[in-house]
Amino acid sequence: AQTVTQSQPEMSVQEAETVTLSCTYDTSESDYYLFWYKQPPSRQMILVIRQEAYKQQNATENRFSVNFQKAAKSFSLKISDSQLGDAAMYFCASSNEKLTFGTGTRLTIIP
Amino acid sequence: AAGVIQSPRHLIKEKRETATLKCYPIPRHDTVYWYQQGPGQDPQFLISFYEKMQSDKGSIPDRFSAQQFSDYHSELNMSSLELGDSALYFCASSLRTSGEYQETQYFGPGTRLLVL
Numbered sequence: 001a002q003t004v005t006q007s008q009p010e011m012s013v014q015e016a017e018t019v020t021l022s023c024t025y026d027t028s029e030s031d032y033y034l035f036w037y038k039q040p041p042s043r044q045m046i047l048v049i050r051q052e053a054y055k056q057q058n059a060t061e062n063r064f065s066v067n068f069q070k071a072a073k074s075f076s077l078k079i080s081d082s083q084l085g086d087a088a089m090y091f092c093a094s095s096n097e098k099l100t101f102g103t104g105t106r107l108t109i110i111p
Numbered sequence: 112a113a114g115v116i117q118s119p120r121h122l123i124k125e126k127r128e129t130a131t132l133k134c135y136p137i138p139r140h141d142t143v144y145w146y147q148q149g150p151g152q153d154p155q156f157l158i159s160f161y162e163k164m165q166s167d168k169g170s171i172p173d174r175f176s177a178q179q180f181s182d183y184h185s186e187l188n189m190s191s192l193e194l195g196d197s198a199l200y201f202c203a204s205s206l207r208t209s210g211e212y213q214e215t216q217y218f219g220p221g222t223r224l225l226v227l
Binding site: 102 | 144146148152153154155156159166167169199201203215216217218220221
C-alpha cells in the first residue's frame with residue numbers, strides 16, 4: 001500500500017517569488033514513480049513534473065523542479081518566478097500502476 | 112496533440128438511475144484508469160484496464176462496473192445511483208511500455224455527475 005502526505009493545506013506566494021510545496025510518501029515498492037499534478041479552478045488534472053524513483057537526479061521542467069530525497073521519502077516541488085497562472089490546487093502522487101494522491105495544497109499567488 | 116476524451120462532460124441523474132461514462136484514451140495508449148474525486152477531496156482510484164483486461168481494482172462499489180473495448184475506449188457503468196456518487200469522474204490513459212513499467216498518466220477533463 002502507498003500513502004502520500006501533504007502537510008500544507010494552503011500556501012501563498014508573491015508573484016515572481018519562489019515557493020516550495022512539501023510532500024512525503026510511503027511505499028513498500030522498489031520501483032515507483034512520483035508526480036506533481038496541478039488542478040486549476042477548471043478542475044482539469046494537469047501533469048506538472050514526474051520523477052522516477054531509480055533516478056537520483058532531480059527532475060526539472062522550466063520553472064518547476066523537485067527535491068527528491070529517497071531515503072527520507074520526501075518529494076517537494078519548487079516553483080520559481082511564480083506567475084498568476086500557477087494558482088491552483090497541487091497534488092503530489094505516488095504510483096506503481098495506480099496513482100495514490102495526497103490531500104493537496106492550495107496555492108495562491110499574490111499580485 | 113490528442114488528449115483523453117471523456118463524455119458526457121456533465122450528467123444529472125436521479126437516485127436509483129443508471130449512468131454510463133465513456134473514455135477515449137490518447138491514441139496508442141493501452142492502459143486506462145478511472146478515478147473519482149468528491150467535492151474538496153483528492154482523486155480516488157476506482158479501476159484500471161491494460162490491453163482490455165482488468166489490471167487493478169480500487170475502491171469501486173459493486174454497483175459500478177467497467178470494461179475496455181477492442182478500440183481501447185472504456186466505459187464506466189454505474190447503477191442504482193446514490194446521492195454520494197455525485198463527484199467528478201476522471202479517466203486517465205498511459206502507455207505501459209514492456210508490460211512492466213508504467214508511463215505517465217494523462218487525465219481527461221472529467222465527467223461531472225450530479226445525483227439528485
